[in-house]
Amino acid sequence: MTKPPVIAIDGPSGSGKGTIASELASKLDFNYLDSGAIYRTLGIAVQKANVDFMNHAQIVEIYNKSDISFESVKPHNVILNGKDVSMLIRSQMGSDVASKLGQIPEIRDILLEGQRAYRREPGLVADGRDMGTTVFPDASLKIFLTASVKERAKRRYKQLITKGIDATLPDLLQDLEERDKRDTERTVSPLKPAEDAVTLDSTDLTIDEVVNQILKLFLK
Secondary structure (H helix, E strand, O other): OOOOOOOEEEOOOOOOOHHHHOOOOOOOOEEEEHHHHHHHHHHHHHOOOOOOEEEEEEEEEEEEEHOOEEEOOOOOOEOOEEEOOOOHHHHHHHHHHHHHHHOOOOHHHHHHHHHOOOOOOOOOOEEEOOOHHHHHOOOOOOEEOOOHHHHHHHHHHHHHHHHOOOHHHHHHHHHHHHHHHHHHHHHOOOOOOOOOOOEEEEEOOHHHHHHHHHHHHHHH
């Protein structure tokens, strides 16, 4: 049986992959998966339960008992056990706990099958850091979306300020540089383009321009 198509969009933090993936999912009427949101949401749940991040067994138990879903319409808000946690997971704490979880091989293994379960008809747009390399290696289209670190810091700053979250550009720039280093140097599923991925630099492109380029690649 033919599996539903997948557009896998990977890239560093702040490259715009979440925004682009959400737009694509809406235009194609596909399911949507923000893998980073799953890590952030689980991290928040672990933090709320006051569980040590070294206690992998308890983290797995929390994940198994948690219901994490995405609303079907844009902006695809993240729902944890019936509550909207979209704002909370975009905080600095959400970023920090997600990074910690992402470095634990056992947790990545547990989340792998959970992420693959989002692949349902009529199709899926998935964004993250290892969608095309590890989670969906057979994706119909793989995109590696990038942008300069300065541009990514500006975008993240604008995004946070718009949502009423305090932030400073120097701190965001440093955080992105540190995050890039952790993501690219980790031993399990490091951030890198899949061999058959199309690399798009969005530094000087609008959201519509990036979305249209990806749609052309997918529909050709």
